Amino acid sequence: MEDNKKPMVELRDIFKSFGDVEVLKGISARIDKGELLTFVGPSGCGKTTLLRIVGGFTTATSGQVILDGEDIGGLPPNMRDTRMVFQSYALFPHMTVEKNIGFGLKLKKWPKKKIDGRVEELLSLVHMEGLGGRTIDRISGGQQQRVALARALALEPKVLLLDEPLSNLDANLRVAMREELRSIQERIGVTAIFVTHDQYEAMSISDRVLVLNDGVIQQIGSPMEIYEQPANKFIAGFVGYVNFLEGTVDAIYEDTLTSSVSTEYGKLDLDHYQEDIKVGDEILLVVRPETVTLSPSHGKENQNTFHGMVESHMYAGNLSKYTVKFGDREMIVDQYNPRDSEHFKRNDKVKVTIPRSVHVLKKKVNPFPIS
């Protein structure tokens, strides 16, 4: 366990400009040994540039890349112990599957026998036994993906870099490959950096996620932290839908670690205590649509409940999506559909219950990321 906490890659204060455009503005992060960290963010956020800096295809304007205790900033890609799986796979079209996988080994002057053995081993790792003699245009997109992975793993890199490797696959294959990729990575314990613009992909494959926006790290954390405790409004809105409720802190009870706030919808009592939030502070409540409860307006009055009217209802199989109107405000509510659950129609009067554990953000969010 102790061993796993050793940093394999450290990024220290990396800046990168292309001409006048600053794409990375001081990135510092560490990736532990055996960990899969994902860089995720909207397009143009600098995630691929950051990955290419680790791989040596781009040089940082300033800052250091430390790989296993060595500053590799000045080294070209062929002298780094990092291996990249490219978005287009970049397989050599004039070589067979075996030749592609063995390319790096051959450059390292491995004896042929040893190469053959290693290639066999890798083919079986990626479940492509017996396809070594095929040419690249004779295998499917998913198989090309596996070859690219095997080729990158052949030399047992210290870090595996994956640049949106699943984006060329169709939706079903993508999910399957994602799971397989993760299982191979965990099995051989290679440290990996994965780049994607797809939040759900990032959430489902990673040990930790690094969210980038505008060249700045917004948050680094486990998928659960990112989703449930987003560091700022951007993160909260980036993964999944969110209702933001504006409010002010009325009172804080330090003994029970609770607080009460008044929002635009009404008053709420929360199981929330945060040292830097004081009475009178303006806050944002991060209300995920699936965390609120919807019930008929009549009946027992609950805590933290607001009365509204159903504006629209969309049935989507596993869940019902409601827009509930409170005066001129709206809230999105997702209700998962057990068989006997009650469905609401447009103009039905309903009440919405906000959980006490709702996540709170300070409204004037610290412009610097919390890590």
Place this chain on the structure above:
Amino acid sequence: MEEAVIDSIQSRGLWYRIRAYFSRNLINIFAGALFALLAIFLLYPIGAVLVKSLWGDEGFTLEFYQEFFTFRVYYESLYNTLILGTVTMIILVVVGFCFAYLTTRGPLWLRKPLKIVALLPLAAPPYIFAISSITLLGRNGFINNLFNLDFNIYSWTGVITAQCLAFLPLSFMMIENVLNSLNPSLEETASDMGASEFRIIRSITIPLCAPGLLKAALLVFVMTIAEFGNPAILGGRIPFLAPDTYLAITGEGDINLASVLSVVLITPCVLIFILHNYVLRGKGYTTIVGKPTAVEPKEMATGIKIPFMIISLFVGIMVLMSFGVILLGAFVKIVGVDNTFVMDHVLNMQSNIAIWNSIKVSLGAGLFGAIVGTLLAYVIMRGKFHGKHIMEMVALSGFALPGTVIGVGYIIAFNRPPFLLTGTIWILILNCVFRFLAVGVEAGISKLHQISIEIEEASADLGADFLTVFFKVVLPLMFSAFIAGFIYTFMTTMMSLSSVIFLVTPGFDLASVYIYLTAQLGELGLASAATMKVIAIVAISLGILKIVSKKIRLDVGKKQGA
């Protein structure tokens, strides 16, 4: 965070640092070397011409230009050249449009044969039309004799006709391309709204194609004013710039005057190049939709079909007749005068030696041209240094500049140390390598566009250094472009005349020069036979190119990617 002891690159050995440096910068070192070659073999000769036009025995002077603009025989050549270019350009835009309209919108059965005829002149040197027209309409010409005419082919009519036939493929290809890229639904919409075909051509097709047509016209203009063979053989007493440049050197030995004539000839070329690249760049509506012409061809209106067909067939027959006459001329004593079958022309020793010399030079030029072209394309596409565009422009300029100018430049530049090359086969090879570099570079660049850069990054990522990446990955993938560059350079060198004519030595004739000289002497049988052999070699090369490009299908690079 704990500050670990960082093992940085600076603490490694010198050799390690050198390796890292080379791995990063080798492509730039290559670029430097290639730029040096371009500078020596393109920029320096052209610069030398410019200097020679302004530099006499007593230093800087304008007297050579003064001389040019004083004597009628000189300045008239400028005037004549521009007239020739303009007239040829106008005729060729019309003829090219007729051909292209028929091959893109005309009756299906006509499309293929018409296209073949329009492209046929590509397989022959441009001056084939001078020789064939002399055979038919010269003083002792077949038609002149047959109908007892006294038509003088050594005239404006002769030069213009030969030029039009020689540059028909260029005009046709460019206009066909423009017409093909025009979205057919625009014309269909107009037709749907009730416009007649004539109306559609006038108010839809031509206005939309106008920028493309203008570009085609300008290119035809540049190529025709630079052409040496036809005006030299058929011009008679009419002065034109390109042949006069040659006469200035061979006749008067006046290198300064030749330089002035060259600069005067370059000027319109450069102006048009600038116009073409900066003013007209991106102009045009035709690129909006890439869908090819309507699948179901409409019946053309008779009022359009008939005149278009008459023009195309008339020109097409002239092309075919020219090739026929050359074939005939190679095997009979004198076409139309003494039609006995002879093998003398074909078996002529001197002619065959010239052909063999041409093959040697062309093979050399093809090989070096393909190597330099491939490397240049790679460096231009993948290098990360400033001045890439300038490098590309210089590399492509050889093609745009008149051959006579480069010929004069090579005489001036390479007749003294440190680059003493005059009289060697190398000056011929290098001249053709750098004149025709554009084809190899363009082929390489378009190939590299198909190869994802990630393929090269992947090989570097797997531990390959620059040279390994280049030889193990890039070169195999670019092989088809290499072959294309090789064969094109080979073919153009086989046919080229305007530049090498300045550089050949009396004992070492090239086929094109031999053809020119025999045509000047009226030995049309010998000229025809040699031309026929050149055509045969070019045709075989084209065949090989076709087979090779079918065999080498290494186009996977793009498909597997995005």
